Amino acid sequence: QLQLQESGPGLVKPSETLSLICTVAGDSISSTSYYWGWIRQPPGRGLEWIGSIYFTGSTYHNPSLKSRVTMSVDTSKNHFSLKLTSVTAADTAVYYCARVWRHCSIGGCYPFDYWGQGTLVTVSS
Amino acid sequence: EVVLTQSPATLSLSPGERATLSCRASQSISIYVAWYQQKPGQSPRLLIYDASNRATGIPARFSGSGSGTDFTLTISSLEPEDFAVYYCQQRSDRLTFGGGTKVEI
Numbered sequence: 001q002l003q004l005q006e007s008g009p010g011l012v013k014p015s016e017t018l019s020l021i022c023t024v025a026g027d028s029i030s031s032t033s034y035y036w037g038w039i040r041q042p043p044g045r046g047l048e049w050i051g052s053i054y055f056t057g058s059t060y061h062n063p064s065l066k067s068r069v070t071m072s073v074d075t076s077k078n079h080f081s082l083k084l085t086s087v088t089a090a091d092t093a094v095y096y097c098a099r100v101w102r103h104c105s106i107g108g109c110y111p112f113d114y115w116g117q118g119t120l121v122t123v124s125s
Numbered sequence: 126e127v128v129l130t131q132s133p134a135t136l137s138l139s140p141g142e143r144a145t146l147s148c149r150a151s152q153s154i155s156i157y158v159a160w161y162q163q164k165p166g167q168s169p170r171l172l173i174y175d176a177s178n179r180a181t182g183i184p185a186r187f188s189g190s191g192s193g194t195d196f197t198l199t200i201s202s203l204e205p206e207d208f209a210v211y212y213c214q215q216r217s218d219r220l221t222f223g224g225g226t227k228v229e230i
Contacts, residue, residue: 047161047169047212049220063219096168103157103174107219111159113180115168 002026004116018084022097030055035100040093060108094118129223144200154217
């Protein structure tokens with residue numbers, strides 16, 4: 001059974017960098033069939049796609065966040081990571097990682113069929 | 126950017142009733158819509174992709190339809206576990222989600 005688990009600090013100071021890792025168990029992150037994605041959800045609000053990455057390092061980004069987002073893959077550890085720079089209170093959210101099918105258009109791939117449980121990241125001094 | 130507008134925002138129904146949820150796109154997105162269910166404190170769960178294809182393990186009471194700009198998720202007979210928030214998502218343009226419809230008792 002595929003499992004994804006987000007890990008990282010739950011509290012980040014304004015202007016600093018948010019860093020999260022998603023560890024994948026039960027499937028190889030090097031699978032040619034899938035991308036791996038990040039989605040966030042501010043408390044009490046809807047879902048926002050952040051970006052997706054293939055095991056080769058190929059990426060799709062949400063243009064609204066692209067300048068602050070870096071994603072990477074570590075196939076030896078079967079995990080992928082997210083860095084979001086210059087965070088503000090508006091970046092406070094539950095951050096999810098997910099597996100993404102390679103059904104892709106110019107803007108990205110979908111759907112997201114397996115999700116991690118999510119991790120709450122609060123931006124506050 | 127394609128904007129997805131979901132309606133109604135809240136749907137108040139009883140178990141056994143039929144639920145019809147709408148997702149309207151600001152421009153044509155072919156069939157590239159997925160639907161997700163999210164219960165409080167849980168991650169979203171994929172229900173439907175490419176407008177009408179049920180994901181693995183999803184009960185037959187869930188069905189999707191539509192193309193172009195208008196899409197519908199139908200739950201034929203609500204079970205107690207179906208009361209949740211439902212989101213649509215598109216991939217025709219950069220990935221975006223609708224604002225959600227809450228199905229409540």
